[in-house]
């Protein structure tokens with residue numbers, strides 16, 4: 458960028474354009490928008506950004522981000538500790554939570570197996586998951602809130618991509634031998650999807666996962 462704009466604006470545009478999904482044009486528009494905004498609005502945005510990491514910790518049970526450890530889901534007596542939903546990313550758990558139907562707890566892997574990118578089991582929270590299941594599949598179960606819980610079911614809710622499938626398969630194998638039921642989320646055609654245009658894997662899973670009408 459030329460020196461036509463003042464340095465402070467150029468720096469801001471540069472920072473914005475590093476954000477995911479923000480191109481150079483959007484970065485310029487955002488910076489100009491802020492320049493026109495009242496000072497107190499800009500200051501509250503600045504405080505939200507600088508304070509982002511201050512009050513955030515990882516829950517050492519489910520590895521979601523939280524204000525305290527354990528997080529409010531793991532610490533909630535009304536959540537079903539016997540049911541663990543395994544997801545790739547925090548935002549996957551957010552999406553499931555928004556649905557309002559899931560009463561169990563989560564385990565966030567923080568990624569998926571991807572040999573091409575050098576992501577192996579050690580880079581993900583898989584060891585932690587296996588340990589959690591190991592402790593929780595015994596009769597006296599996982600210890601939380603001063604009580605113990607027997608883990609009955611692990612739902613593998615990784616994405617239906619090649620990496621997501623490989624990750625689910627790896628975890629399923631790692632959990633063989635524990636007294637716990639391992640299930641995989643059903644997949645099928647999306648609403649508005651067309652049988653004609655669906656790929657083979659989606660169609661196959663839709664057929665396999667068919668239910669009573």
Ligand SMILES: [Zn+2]
Nearest residue numbers: 516519528531
């Ligand atoms: Zn938690």
